[in-house]
Amino acid sequence: MFTVGxxxxxxxxxxxxxxxxxxxxxxxxxxxxxxxxxxSYVGGQPIVGREAILNGNSSAPLFSMKRLMGSDEKVAGKNxxxxxxxxxxxxxxxxxxxxxxxxxSAIITVxxxxxxxxxxxxxQAASIAGIKVLRLINEPTAAALAFGxxxxxxxVFAVYDFGxxxxxxxxxxxxxxxxxxxxxGGDNYLGxxxxxxxxxxxxxxxxxxxxxxLSEKDMIAAHLVxxxxxxxxxxxxxxxxxxxxxxxxxDFELTADLLEKFAEELIRKTLDISTQVLKDAKIHSIxxxxxxxxxxxxxxxxxxxxxxxxxxxYDDLNPEAVVAVGAAIQADGIxxxxxxxxxxxxxxxxxxxxxxxxxxxKIIHRNTPIPIVEKREYTTYQDNQTGIKFRVVQGERxxxxxxxxxxxxxxxxxxxxxxxxxxxxxxxxxxxNGLLNLKAYEKTLGISQTITVEPxxxxxxxxxxxxxxxxxxxxxxxAEKSKEITIQIECERMLKFWDSLLNDLPEQAHxxxxxxxxxxxxxxxxxxxxxxVKLKTILENIYGQYLDDIISARLSGKAISDxxxxxxxx
Amino acid sequence: xxxxxxxxxxxxxxxxxxxxxxxxxxxxxxxRKQQQLHADGDVDDAETTFLNSAYKTLSNPISxxxxxxxxxxxxxxxxxxxxxxxxxxxxEQYDALQNDEDREHFQLELEKKNELTIEKLKxxxxxxxFAKIFCVLRFINSFLEKVRTDVYSRD
Ligand SMILES: Nc1ncnc2c1ncn2[C@@H]1O[C@H](COP(=O)(O)OP(=O)(O)OP(=O)(O)O)[C@@H](O)[C@H]1O
Ligand SMILES: [Mg+2]
Numbered sequence: 007m008f009t010v011g012x013x014x015x016x017x018x019x020x021x022x023x024x025x026x027x028x029x030x031x032x033x034x035x036x037x038x039x040x041x042x043x044x045x046s047y048v049g050g051q052p053i054v055g056r057e058a059i060l061n062g063n064s065s066a067p068l069f070s071m072k073r074l075m076g077s078d079e080k081v082a083g084k085n086x087x088x089x090x091x092x093x094x095x096x097x098x099x100x101x102x103x104x105x106x107x108x109x110x111s112a113i114i115t116v117x118x119x120x121x122x123x124x125x126x127x128x129x130q131a132a133s134i135a136g137i138k139v140l141r142l143i144n145e146p147t148a149a150a151l152a153f154g155x156x157x158x159x160x161x162v163f164a165v166y167d168f169g170x171x172x173x174x175x176x177x178x179x180x181x182x183x184x185x186x187x188x189x190x191g192g193d194n195y196l197g198x199x200x201x202x203x204x205x206x207x208x209x210x211x212x213x214x215x216x217x218x219x220l221s222e223k224d225m226i227a228a229h230l231v232x233x234x235x236x237x238x239x240x241x242x243x244x245x246x247x248x249x250x251x252x253x254x255x256x257d258f259e260l261t262a263d264l265l266e267k268f269a270e271e272l273i274r275k276t277l278d279i280s281t282q283v284l285k286d287a288k289i290h291s292i293x294x295x296x297x298x299x300x301x302x303x304x305x306x307x308x309x310x311x312x313x314x315x316x317x318x319x320y321d322d323l324n325p326e327a328v329v330a331v332g333a334a335i336q337a338d339g340i341x342x343x344x345x346x347x348x349x350x351x352x353x354x355x356x357x358x359x360x361x362x363x364x365x366x367x368k369i370i371h372r373n374t375p376i377p378i379v380e381k382r383e384y385t386t387y388q389d390n391q392t393g394i395k396f397r398v399v400q401g402e403r404x405x406x407x408x409x410x411x412x413x414x415x416x417x418x419x420x421x422x423x424x425x426x427x428x429x430x431x432x433x434x435x436x437x438x439n440g441l442l443n444l445k446a447y448e449k450t451l452g453i454s455q456t457i458t459v460e461p462x463x464x465x466x467x468x469x470x471x472x473x474x475x476x477x478x479x480x481x482x483x484x485a486e487k488s489k490e491i492t493i494q495i496e497c498e499r500m501l502k503f504w505d506s507l508l509n510d511l512p513e514q515a516h517x518x519x520x521x522x523x524x525x526x527x528x529x530x531x532x533x534x535x536x537x538x539v540k541l542k543t544i545l546e547n548i549y550g551q552y553l554d555d556i557i558s559a560r561l562s563g564k565a566i567s568d569x570x571x572x573x574x575x576x
Numbered sequence: 577x578x579x580x581x582x583x584x585x586x587x588x589x590x591x592x593x594x595x596x597x598x599x600x601x602x603x604x605x606x607x608r609k610q611q612q613l614h615a616d617g618d619v620d621d622a623e624t625t626f627l628n629s630a631y632k633t634l635s636n637p638i639s640x641x642x643x644x645x646x647x648x649x650x651x652x653x654x655x656x657x658x659x660x661x662x663x664x665x666x667x668e669q670y671d672a673l674q675n676d677e678d679r680e681h682f683q684l685e686l687e688k689k690n691e692l693t694i695e696k697l698k699x700x701x702x703x704x705x706f707a708k709i710f711c712v713l714r715f716i717n718s719f720l721e722k723v724r725t726d727v728y729s730r731d
Binding site: 181184186345348350374375376377378379380402403404435437438 | 607610611614615621624625628629631632722725726
């Protein structure tokens, strides 16, 4: 049984697994732990990760599609579910190649604050990618798990998870291998991406660049430059990068003061949410705050968090890996039936039914432990009414129109009776994945109905079936094609890609790569597969370690050798 | 299924059947049961669901009070007149508030009142008196819920 934990992030994804009792992270691109959650399509075929960012032959790459999970919105004709499925397929493939085993099952993490629709969409993506989902678990809970196992601590801890797209805050009680979530809260549209937008916006204005004239690729480059400046600022006062557009060079900048200004409102929001969650958890004090998410690497964020919580801050686990590691620990725990590890999570958002006046009848309150089932009785308000319509909503607001609508359904076939006579029971169940199941029945006569919550946005069941069929057919075609042909096609593509990057490599690597590319080209002609596979690995290692630098250098129009010299001088 | 649901929650957790429940003891009993179920291997979803429902019912003062009164076979009484007037006045005060700061302040005061009423209930052994005060608590609580939602929905 090979099981993994997958952190399918807005900006980066990570896969981890347990080997001989210790967590291992799947290394990609010659030693990196993260795969950018970026996809571009070349002739309809998905390319994922660093290659997607660099591949000049593709249409504009798709970034941060997780932000659109559970919505109908399409970008370049692609739904977030399809793009996520392509990322997951890629992660599955590289993991299997690296570890040499087929993935039997996986835990996929989702932001704690993800709604039912967003969770369903994530499950759909996994099933399109052919991954059996053992469970969906919440990202901050996973981070707490990794922390708790690593540090072997008891007490009440909070997880402050500030990622690229989302913010989550959870409070957990840790007692002897039990991880009990006491309360959770967050914002699905609050992340590093929003700061990148502000940095780009500032520089457009300062340089007098008219945003409307930018092509999609120019826009992406500007955001990437902004993101890089944010990540590289660290403790220094300012960072400058060249931004090239329309053959002209612009000086993009980010200073510590500017970052503070751009991040201020977002950070304040994270602290407001944290305060609310601490209140909801009804505890007097916490023993520490665990940091997760790439944004917590920023010294600014770290400082604010430290000042605010006035308690021990745990930042020694890599905040980019901690979620995947926690997911791997839980996946392993389930598969090996580990009795000493138990996770009790909660419902993140209140579930209810819209009442006649447009208010919400709250049925399952947020922070209720899962799994849970709640019932409510309703009746007719007109004589001889034969059906009752229900609208299921999720959210904390008082009015249904301000909450997210999950589903509408009607219990019909009620025999004519005076108003108030029928007793219609609606049963809400939330399972361990945080997914909602609905049932409705008339108690006196026994008319019943089980409602599958078909997302009122995102992929419909029909769309899902057709995509699955396609994926299934492709899998069959793939199985027919011998493994060798697949490798041949992939290496031919890689050859072109690597060739296009040759001049970006520093001299020594350049020479080595050039020679190996020649050998690969020969091996491909001769169809010498042992040699092809060998060379592919060597080249992946040569290029892998430079890909991030190449991305950075290309964006600021520098040769990578300059960057490396500078780094040496430092 | 029916039989499971009719189990007495207090007995299930082995805590005295009283509104004045020792919350730490309750949580400990809950976690033990969770661990027990988990250790028994295949976690029966229905059993875990029952456990979660029972814990949730007893850990929240409102649902605990309702459950306690139901066990005693007592219907929740109407609110005593003075209390009803006081509550009515509270609502009027709240509706007249103009800004967020005042609302937040009001919320804090109401939270305090809520806590005090809970404490008072814990010390009330006379059942009919208990039912009356509980009625006040229920009102304060649903009012508080509204105030909290207003403050929460501010942005
Ligand atoms: N050293 C750094 N300094 C500042 N920000 C950083 C640093 N490293 C990464 N980031 C930022 O962290 C964010 C990515 O964090 P992470 O990889 O945890 O998010 P994610 O898992 O992709 O997103 P989410 O969890 O929201 O779905 C990006 O905005 C990135 O720019
Ligand atoms: Mg993340």
